[in-house]
Amino acid sequence: MTSPNLTKSNTLPELLRDRAEDPHSPAQLGFLGADGEATRSLSLAELYRDSVDYASRLLAAGLSPTDVVLASFPDHESHIRLFWACCLAGIPFCPLPALHPDASRQTLLFNHLQSLFHRPTLITLPETAQSIRLLAPDLKILEPQTLPEGTGHTSHVFPTRIPSPDDTVCFMLTSGSTGNSKAVLLRHSNFLSSVRGKILHHNTSSSSRFLNWIAFDHVACLSEIHIHAIEANAR
Numbered sequence: 001m002t003s004p005n006l007t008k009s010n011t012l013p014e015l016l017r018d019r020a021e022d023p024h025s026p027a028q029l030g031f032l033g034a035d036g037e038a039t040r041s042l043s044l045a046e047l048y049r050d051s052v053d054y055a056s057r058l059l060a061a062g063l064s065p066t067d068v069v070l071a072s073f074p075d076h077e078s079h080i081r082l083f084w085a086c087c088l089a090g091i092p093f094c095p096l097p098a099l100h101p102d103a104s105r106q107t108l109l110f111n112h113l114q115s116l117f118h119r120p121t122l123i124t125l126p127e128t129a130q131s132i133r134l135l136a137p138d139l140k141i142l143e144p145q146t147l148p149e150g151t152g153h154t155s156h157v158f159p160t161r162i163p164s165p166d167d168t169v170c171f172m173l174t175s176g177s178t179g180n181s182k183a184v185l186l187r188h189s190n191f192l193s194s195v196r197g198k199i200l201h202h203n204t205s206s207s208s209r210f211l212n213w214i215a216f217d218h219v220a221c222l223s224e225i226h227i228h229a230i231e232a233n234a235r
Contacts, residue, residue, distance in 0.1 A: 005206065005233055006196055010165045011188040012087050012227065013158035019230055020048035026206050027233050031077050042077075044230065047084060054085035055157045056150020061142055065090040068120040068171065070113060071216075072096045072128055079216040080226065082123055082144070087169060088158040094120070094171040094183065095217040099128070103135055110136035112180045117171075165189040172219045186219070195228040206233040 009015035019025050025044065033039040063069065069091050071082050079095055086093040094117070099106050110132065113120060121140045122132065129141045154160065169191060171183040198204070210229040214221050229235065 006199065007231060009192065011163045011167070012084075012169060012191060013163060015192070015227070015230060016044060016048050016051070016084060016087075017159065019233060020044040022233075025233055026235065027230060028235055029077075029080070030235065031075075047080070050081065051084035051088050052154065052157055053150060054081060054144075054147075055087075055089035056153040057147040058085055058089050058091060058150075059153040059156055060148040060150045063089070063091055063121060065092075065167075068092045068094055068117040070094050070096055070117075070120050070122040072099065072122060072124040072132075073216075074125075076212060076216055076221075078125075078144070083170070083216075083222075087163075088161075089156065090158075090161060090163055090167065092168045092170060094173065096122075097173065097215065097217045106132070107135045109181075110139050114139060116180075116183055163188060165192075170222070172222075173217065184219075186223075191223055191227050192231070194223045195231045198224065198228055199232050204228065204232045204234065208232055208234040210234060 007015055007018045009018055019027055027044050029042040029047065030038050031040050031042070058069070069082070069086050071079055071093060073079050083093050083095070100109070114136070119140065121142055122129075123142050123144060124132070126143050126145070129143055132139065133141060165188045167188060168185055169188055170186050172186060173181040173183055175181065208229075210225050212221060212225045214225070
């Protein structure tokens, strides 16, 4: 098996850029359809380029590193694109679990998140936004398709904006099975030390193949699979 080739990145934006700018990197993302067949692929160079633009558009919409972005999508690709855009803009990201079919439970969740994160912004698809606006009219909601052009905001996006290893990357919600969900704060240093330890323990490398089998709101999705695969330079 190929030996691990770890980056020297101190933050996640550095990691994505370093892999994206490596012309020999085999790493890429593949997305499966409902039948399990591959429907499309995305290179890390494409992901990095698109994330810079997306990050600029988030800032043009009035978001900043003092905000928290909530994400609710039915697919992994939308979560991945928003996650990296937030990373490059320095905006803390919080993926939400699949919304409960009971509208009253949804109302309780969003009222709790409004208090927990001090008026966060939800980014989601139009059909989801429409239903949530009826349940939580005070929640700020944006749709990716309606974000303004980000021209003029790239000076506040990585690599011009350099994050610290101790900066917050995201919040992961606990299950809330014994009460309201808690938010677990994860930093760049948390993610990188975690995946590097996994790589060395499991000897994963560019010849490894990763299958993301769990919902994006679960920490295993990010730390055990997605970011692990990028640091391992794998598919």
